Amino acid sequence: MISNNIVVVNNRGLMLYGGGKKNGQEYANSLNEYKKALGEGVNVYSMVCPTSVSYYMPENYAHLTASEEDNINNINSFLSDVKPIDVFTALLYHKKENIYARTDHHWLPLGAYYAAEEFAKVAGVDFAELNEQNYDTLTLNGYVGTLYGYTQSADLLNNPEDFIYYSPKAECKTTRYNTSFTNGASGSLLYDGSKMKKSNYYMVFGGDEQITHIETSTKNGRNLVIFKDSYGNALAPVLTYSFENIYVCDIRYFNPNAISFIQSVNATDVLFAMNTYSATGQNHDYIEYNRTK
Numbered sequence: 001m002i003s004n005n006i007v008v009v010n011n012r013g014l015m016l017y018g019g020g021k022k023n024g025q026e027y028a029n030s031l032n033e034y035k036k037a038l039g040e041g042v043n044v045y046s047m048v049c050p051t052s053v054s055y056y057m058p059e060n061y062a063h064l065t066a067s068e069e070d071n072i073n074n075i076n077s078f079l080s081d082v083k084p085i086d087v088f089t090a091l092l093y094h095k096k097e098n099i100y101a102r103t104d105h106h107w108l109p110l111g112a113y114y115a116a117e118e119f120a121k122v123a124g125v126d127f128a129e130l131n132e133q134n135y136d137t138l139t140l141n142g143y144v145g146t147l148y149g150y151t152q153s154a155d156l157l158n159n160p161e162d163f164i165y166y167s168p169k170a171e172c173k174t175t176r177y178n179t180s181f182t183n184g185a186s187g188s189l190l191y192d193g194s195k196m197k198k199s200n201y202y203m204v205f206g207g208d209e210q211i212t213h214i215e216t217s218t219k220n221g222r223n224l225v226i227f228k229d230s231y232g233n234a235l236a237p238v239l240t241y242s243f244e245n246i247y248v249c250d251i252r253y254f255n256p257n258a259i260s261f262i263q264s265v266n267a268t269d270v271l272f273a274m275n276t277y278s279a280t281g282q283n284h285d286y287i288e289y290n291r292t293k
Contacts (some may be wrong), residue, residue, distance in 0.1 A: 011159040012102040013147030019066030020280030027284040028078035047085040052100035090118040104145025109165040112234035128241035135166040205233035208250040232273035258290040
């Protein structure tokens with residue numbers, strides 16, 4: 001079945017990727033300008049996240065989609081003093097695990113964990129193992145996500161999945177601000193998924209239209225700003241053992257000047273984390289807009 005540019009096969013929805021190498025070059029050039037503006041004291045990283053189509057598309061449908069790997073490699077070839085995070089290879093080693101949702105266009109928290117692990121290696125920070133000492137493992141049953149909404153596929157509706165996520169046991173102080181970084185309010189790192197509609201389980205990480213500051217119990221002087229699309233939401237909880245402060249900002253809903261914001265929070269590290277559709281599609285425009293406004 002193919003509907004709304006989505007292939008449904010083996011009870012899994014796969015979004016067809018169109019590619020966009022020109023946009024990818026513009027994305028890379030924007031990140032290079034961030035690095036120039038921020039100077040030697042701030043590390044800048046590019047994490048372009050592949051989607052499930054790269055790992056689960058049957059061979060007889062492979063001709064319908066462009067190569068995310070080629071587009072990511074194209075982006076990396078234009079980066080200058082910006083450190084690429086090879087999530088594509090990191091996830092390839094774990095493709096037999098539940099790293100992507102079948103019924104939703106996002107990766108699952110386990111996929112985000114492996115991506116964060118690769119980022120921590122490049123950033124040179126500690127990274128906590130996914131075990132009972134460090135995390136509570138929480139399971140929400142009956143998840144049917146966005147791909148069912150896009151396709152109305154009975155195969156997806158009748159084959160829900162478990163949404164498994166991880167809550168760090170280390171103490172964190174979380175403050176959520178509006179998109180202008182004002183009116184902060186204390187809250188929990190993760191929302192209570194049991195009170196959500198099943199189709200909204202991915203929102204346990206919080207909505208996109210906010211700026212979230214997480215102050216962790218890790219005291220290493222490393223302060224991270226994450227500029228992201230919705231893929232980046234799942235990264236923050238599994239980086240709480242790696243950075244002293246984490247600021248999670250959706251590049252699509254962000255009002256301050258990005259350079260001034262990075263400097264005002266004394267960031268040592270800036271991670272751009274978004275999927276291939278954002279990096280090589282229209283969402284890449286927000287990166288440059290928020291740098292220059």
